[in-house]
Amino acid sequence: MNICMIGAGYVGLVTGACLAESGNEVICVDIDAKKISLLKRGEVPIYEPGLETLIKRNVKEKRLTFTTDLAKGVKNSLIIFIAVGTPPKQDGSSNLDHVFEAAGGIGN
Numbered sequence: 001m002n003i004c005m006i007g008a009g010y011v012g013l014v015t016g017a018c019l020a021e022s023g024n025e026v027i028c029v030d031i032d033a034k035k036i037s038l039l040k041r042g043e044v045p046i047y048e049p050g051l052e053t054l055i056k057r058n059v060k061e062k063r064l065t066f067t068t069d070l071a072k073g074v075k076n077s078l079i080i081f082i083a084v085g086t087p088p089k090q091d092g093s094s095n096l097d098h099v100f101e102a103a104g105g106i107g108n
């Protein structure tokens with residue numbers, strides 16, 4: 001199954017890599033171009049035990065790819081996950097700006 005993961009942070013990258021490991025074709029989209037180029041070069045920007053091995057294997061087997069191009073990710077996918085950051089606001093509630101931005105991008 002083709003899956004798009006929007007947000008390649010702690011949640012999105014780990015979930016995307018695990019979904020690829022279980023046989024899906026996963027495209028991870030992030031607005032952070034630096035992070036995407038690191039990942040394309042096989043470098044993992046965060047530490048999670050076993051993650052680097054999972055990413056390397058699935059990139060090599062072409063089940064896991066990375067892009068900053070949201071349209072490319074969305075057009076080719078049956079399921080789209082939004083895993084962008086929701087930092088706390090001063091009043092303690094979550095800032096959902098990134099979620100709305102990602103959802104708007106999917107709609108477009």
Ligand SMILES: NC(=O)c1ccc[n+]([C@@H]2O[C@H](COP(=O)([O-])OP(=O)(O)OC[C@H]3O[C@@H](n4cnc5c(N)ncnc54)[C@H](O)[C@@H]3O)[C@@H](O)[C@H]2O)c1
Pocket residue numbers: 006007008009010011012029030031032035083084085086098101102
């Ligand atoms: N990290 C955790 O342990 C954890 C646990 C439970 C829930 N969560 C929740 O999961 C969500 C993601 O958290 P995280 O820790 O993975 O965040 P993170 O900051 O590690 O990653 C978020 C990623 O989203 C990217 N991003 C932001 N806006 C984007 C957009 N419009 N399009 C594409 N990419 C975009 C950022 O560049 C970043 O790489 C949050 O709602 C968080 O509260 C996280």
